[in-house]
Amino acid sequence: xxxxxxxxxxxxxxxxxxxxxxxxxxxxxxxxxxxxxxxxxxxxxxxxxxxxxxxxxxxxxxxxxxxxxxxxxxxxxxxxxxxxxxxxxxxxxxxxxxxxxxxxxxxxxxxxxxxxxxxxxxxxxxxxxxxxxxxxxxxxxxxxxxxxxxxxxxxxxxxxxxxxxxxxxxxxxxxxxxxxxxxxxxxxxxxxxxxxxxxxxxxxxxxxxxxxxxxxxxxxxxxxxxxxxxxxxxxxxxxxxxxxxxxxxxxxxxxxxxxxxxxxxxxxxxxxxxxxxxxxxxxxxxxxxxxxxxxxxxxxxxxxxxxxxxxxxxxxxxxxxxxxxxxxxxxxxxxxxxxxxxx
Amino acid sequence: xxxxxxxxxxxxxxxxxxxxxxxxxxxxxxxxxxxxxxxxxxxxxxxxxxxxxxxxxxxxxxxxxxxxxxxxxxxxxxxxxxxxxxxxxxxxxxxxxxxxxxxxxxxxxxxxxxxxxxxxxxxxxxxxxxxxxxxxxxxxxxxxxxxxxxxxxxxxxxxxxxxxxxxxxxxxxxxxxxxxxxxxxxxxxxxxxxxxxxxxxxxxxxxxxxxxxxxxxxxxxxxxxxxxxxxxxxxxxxxxxxxxxxxxxxxxxxxxxxxxxxxxxxxxxxxxxxxxxxxxxxxxxxxxxxxxxxxxxxxxxxxxxxxxxxxxxxxxxxxxxxxxxxxxxxxxxxxxxxxxxxxxxxxxxxxxx
Numbered sequence: 001x002x003x004x005x006x007x008x009x010x011x012x013x014x015x016x017x018x019x020x021x022x023x024x025x026x027x028x029x030x031x032x033x034x035x036x037x038x039x040x041x042x043x044x045x046x047x048x049x050x051x052x053x054x055x056x057x058x059x060x061x062x063x064x065x066x067x068x069x070x071x072x073x074x075x076x077x078x079x080x081x082x083x084x085x086x087x088x089x090x091x092x093x094x095x096x097x098x099x100x101x102x103x104x105x106x107x108x109x110x111x112x113x114x115x116x117x118x119x120x121x122x123x124x125x126x127x128x129x130x131x132x133x134x135x136x137x138x139x140x141x142x143x144x145x146x147x148x149x150x151x152x153x154x155x156x157x158x159x160x161x162x163x164x165x166x167x168x169x170x171x172x173x174x175x176x177x178x179x180x181x182x183x184x185x186x187x188x189x190x191x192x193x194x195x196x197x198x199x200x201x202x203x204x205x206x207x208x209x210x211x212x213x214x215x216x217x218x219x220x221x222x223x224x225x226x227x228x229x230x231x232x233x234x235x236x237x238x239x240x241x242x243x244x245x246x247x248x249x250x251x252x253x254x255x256x257x258x259x260x261x262x263x264x265x266x267x268x269x270x271x272x273x274x275x276x277x278x279x280x281x282x283x284x285x286x287x288x289x290x291x292x293x294x295x296x297x298x299x300x301x302x303x304x305x306x307x308x309x310x311x312x313x314x315x316x317x318x319x320x321x322x323x324x325x326x327x328x329x330x331x332x333x334x335x336x337x338x339x340x341x342x343x
Numbered sequence: 344x345x346x347x348x349x350x351x352x353x354x355x356x357x358x359x360x361x362x363x364x365x366x367x368x369x370x371x372x373x374x375x376x377x378x379x380x381x382x383x384x385x386x387x388x389x390x391x392x393x394x395x396x397x398x399x400x401x402x403x404x405x406x407x408x409x410x411x412x413x414x415x416x417x418x419x420x421x422x423x424x425x426x427x428x429x430x431x432x433x434x435x436x437x438x439x440x441x442x443x444x445x446x447x448x449x450x451x452x453x454x455x456x457x458x459x460x461x462x463x464x465x466x467x468x469x470x471x472x473x474x475x476x477x478x479x480x481x482x483x484x485x486x487x488x489x490x491x492x493x494x495x496x497x498x499x500x501x502x503x504x505x506x507x508x509x510x511x512x513x514x515x516x517x518x519x520x521x522x523x524x525x526x527x528x529x530x531x532x533x534x535x536x537x538x539x540x541x542x543x544x545x546x547x548x549x550x551x552x553x554x555x556x557x558x559x560x561x562x563x564x565x566x567x568x569x570x571x572x573x574x575x576x577x578x579x580x581x582x583x584x585x586x587x588x589x590x591x592x593x594x595x596x597x598x599x600x601x602x603x604x605x606x607x608x609x610x611x612x613x614x615x616x617x618x619x620x621x622x623x624x625x626x627x628x629x630x631x632x633x634x635x636x637x638x639x640x641x642x643x644x645x646x647x648x649x650x651x652x653x654x655x656x657x658x659x660x661x662x663x664x665x666x667x668x669x670x671x672x673x674x675x676x677x678x679x680x681x682x683x684x685x686x687x688x689x690x691x692x693x694x695x696x
Contacts, residue, residue: 102454102456110456134442135440135441135442135443138440142438143436143438181522182415182522183416183480183481183522186416234562234563234564235563235564244551244555247551247555248551251548257548270414273414273416273548274417274418274548277557277558278558281558281559282562312416
């Protein structure tokens with residue numbers, strides 16, 4: 001913030017070649033993914049925005065919308081060490097983070113405790129149906145997500161880098177689910193919606209999946225490279241008027257704040273917190289970087305508003321009665337927030 | 344009920360030699376400088392929330408626990424962990440959930456084999472409560488038995504597992520957070536348990552310009568590190584100095600009156616208390632008004648307590664100790680408003696302290 005315009009220009013010049021690499025990486029990743037995944041354009045772009053920003057992601061949508069396929073394929077293409085955890089009602093925190101076992105030393109015969117690392121020790125964890133597990137186990141995962149380390153028996157074990165959690169949830173209406181408390185949903189950078197394919201796309205999938213061609217995915221980038229990219233994303237410039245737009249937008253979702261629109265007071269029971277502003281800013285930077293640009297534009301912000309805010313706003317009972325969806329509400333808030341001049 | 348003379352932290356024998364002979368004035372100057380240093384470090388990572396930062400530091404120097412109410416995502420964890428780092432104290436966070444058990448906080452016994460003798464015996468594996476600062480996140484999500492286990496540890500500074508008592512590390516602070524929204528499936532802390540907290544603080548959204556500042560600093564590369572200012576041992580010495588600060592009789596009388604007038608059953612209670620309050624503050628109210636005022640005085644470099652010091656902690660001390668009734672709720676009067684009216688009603692001593 002303190003650097004002179006000249007220094008800033010130099011920094012931008014230095015940054016641009018790296019951003020060109022990021023753009024190239026996006027194109028090659030998407031090209032590989034296209035071999036297997038049909039449609040889901042928007043979701044794929046949002047997933048890349050989240051991953052290049054170093055965030056954890058929540059994938060939403062009905063069963064059979066290729067959530068697992070997308071995650072598994074991404075792990076292959078990015079050469080990330082991948083583990084899938086099926087969350088069940090009887091899963092324990094130690095099933096995720098690891099546990100200490102008593103082991104006999106072959107040479108001396110003494111028994112010693114030894115740490116057996118849980119499935120969380122990898123680069124990409126798919127937490128499948130996270131809301132089927134009781135709260136303590138959910139909290140165990142979310143703590144690991146936040147701290148990127150596991151503490152057991154007074155010992156701290158750092159997780160590998162990069163580290164991503166991609167979680168899926170089953171529909172809340174089903175019995176035997178434990179909805180994630182709102183404070184814990186907040187730990188996911190983006191909530192990405194995967195929808196049913198169009199008829200044409202579905203025909204294409206069926207043709208592929210019932211045929212005999214086997215697709216081999218190539219690795220196109222390495223985990224270490226991805227980690228390096230997340231550093232460059234943070235160096236993208238956020239112009240002050242766009243920062244202001246982000247904060248204006250987030251503040252407009254809070255029914256308790258003076259001056260919020262009337263429909264927000266009616267339909268929102270709780271608004272988006274500080275993390276929403278932070279994540280819109282960071283995700284916008286990532287969106288700009290993925291297109292090889294060093295300055296965030298309003299179009300970048302618009303791309304990420306929905307996935308950042310979707311899980312951070314609670315609708316009121318009245319919204320339910322009036323059948324106002326979260327997407328409707330966010331759309332309305334975006335529409336009334338004044339766009340900055342010249343951006 | 345702790346009085347001002349009990350609960351002195353026991354100093355470890357090997358540390359006794361470190362006690363620096365210092366006049367009260369020098370000590371107070373050192374404390375207020377120490378606080379400035381802490382503030383300076385915390386300001387590197389925390390934007391705004393001045394009142395909350397100030398109040399949490401006050402409880403650290405007074406040796407009390409804090410209850411913090413606020414919506415998620417306001418950087419409560421960052422605020423508290425940064426204070427922990429500035430004070431060179433160990434910090435642990437526990438997310439409270441409906442299925443958390445007392446042993447998840449206090450610790451459990453495990454079977455272990457002695458390497459030299461080959462015999463097996465039970466060994467205590469300490470839980471997260473064995474730390475200096477414990478952030479109990481969303482404490483009202485956990486059932487009463489687990490809440491009680493934490494509150495016992497807070498009060499006694501020790502835990503008992505399978506009949507054996509283990510002392511906690513000193514200093515020991517609990518900062519518990521409550522989420523005011525999503526009341527479904529929560530277990531509100533009973534009044535008597537809220538009483539264990541010295542301060543109840545409210546944390547709110549930042550003003551827009553500060554939120555923008557946070558967004559800019561947290562999404563770019565420069566990461567500021569918090570330097571250590573004071574260690575736990577020194578903090579305990581400072582707590583002692585806070586307790587030794589003299590308070591004039593009329594000021595104690597004022598604090599006691601403020602607390603006593605909040606009780607609707609007493610004959611001197613003002614009409615608005617009788618109308619709107621179902622439960623007034625206990626003697627812990629007076630105790631913490633004075634202890635908090637002492638800490639405020641010392642932290643601002645003064646060796647004496649003024650009425651202003653008492654007034655500046657009144658809301659934080661009394662907020663959770665005054666329970667309003669249904670009528671207050673229907674008329675939109677909260678405990679904040681009651682405290683404001685109490686301060687108007689109870690006249691401060693005339694000497695102008």
